[in-house]
Amino acid sequence: MASSSSSSPSSTSVPPPMKREKPRNWAEMPPELLSSILLRLSVTEILDKAQRVCRSWRRVCKDPLMWRKIDMRNSETMDYDFEAICRHAVDRSQGGLLEIRIEGFGSDSLLTYIADSNLRSLALRPIRLVQAVAKLPLLEELEVSQSWRKLNLKAIGHSCPLLKTLKLNCLVYRRSARNLDIDALAIAESIPKLRHLQLFGNCLTDVGVNVILDKCPHLEDLDLRKCFNVNFVGNLEKRCSERIKSLRRPDDSIADPDDAVDILYSGGTDKEDSD
Template sequence: MASSSSLWPFPTPPSLTQVMKEDGECINWAELPSELTSSILRRLSSIDILENAQKVCTSWRGVCKDPAMWRKIDMRNLGKFFYKDRHKHVAMCRHAVDRSLGGLVEIDICYIGTDSLLNYIADRSSNLRSLRLAMCSTVTSEGLTEAIAKLTLLEDLEVSYCSLSAESLKVVGQSCPNLKTLKLNREGVNRFPYESDDDALAIAETMSRLRHLQLFGNKLTDAGLRAILDNCPDLEHLDLRLCLNVYLFGDLKKRCSERVNVLRRPFDSIFGYPYEEAVNHMDT
């Protein structure tokens, strides 16, 4: 059986119904302990669970309806024709949030994010600790900050290639005092204005507890980087790849080397970067 979003990792019936034990005895998949079934199914994306796993048998459906299965929601693996199925995927995301019954702590969303969806999540997920958004072109700064203002326990935020102004970034920092990880990935310095420390100053002013910071393609300068180093004393991991206005010479280079455990420099390789294809497309 194959889903529209990914390859289904289990054999199709009737082989699905039996598992061969070492002594040659066969047992049904449906008879596996619920804890083991849950552990297996958590390795799937949320879309695979909703479109495939819960339809296998009654016992699996029961496991899939357990709110504990929805503490983490993964809406990234949307398949080749994600845009055509956008409304379906948004509805599935809302359904997954409903199943969590307020227990959602981590959610990843690619492409399908909207202001309405984010506020739907925020209104039902006050315990959310991690929110990762990527390529969500219809999300606005206003909608994002309205949602995040309700997520005061947030510790991990990614906003990659989505709209988020520096002023809105300040609101994020003020609303989320426990924020420890920020990934704010932009389209790079090939767009006007070519230099801007607005993001860096907003981070320095409102996010003093950051430990991990990724500013891929940001327009900050050495002055903005100094402000971050001055005001984020716990910073351990700093990714400045494609931040081409940062030069890291002299005292600034020394400060970064002494203060930051893991430093990715502006001209370091982007190999392994999850949005490498998007970056290459922007350069063409």
């Protein structure tokens, strides 16, 4: 009887070689997917590198939808003409710019240039930019760090009637005792539609908080971290618990990765506060 083992496949047979995958052609990537990837790059990386890869990448990089949001923070660390780059990025949006964040550079003329768009959200740091903020009537969100106390909050409120979010971040060492609530009074008088307010390191007192609650009926998010003149005396504690959905108290931690704040110190007393 013949052995059946001679007809069975060998256990040591070599498997057929695997087919080598064809190298991926990045130029053939769907525009929607490519756009999602490129949006993770910085503005300078897109304009200086990505758009030079190939024609298909350049087409995506020139799409106005790529430039509805522009983030140019931390731009002082590289050797570029950031104001020129920012203007070019604004041009790419073709009037569709909705949100821009600037830090470390800029001028009044740049913000005036940006104001020709339908801007909804602005975050800036250099003091020389703030005087042109009132030229943005469609603004819904404003975030300012460093020397924001020199802002004309009344003028901004009257010129930006749609403002719903205001973040003012600057920790001040000293301020004239008779003007502690000057910012709170200006906000209450001119920005009644506020829903989100951050006064990081402000000198306002319980009086100022009460006035804001009186005049800003839609307010639901209030951040008072480092506002050490607020003590929640009287019925202020109750008012905040009934009205405010999210309240940050003066002693609450600033080490929150989901809500980072630029901590900027400014010594001395403002001239306008001592006049």
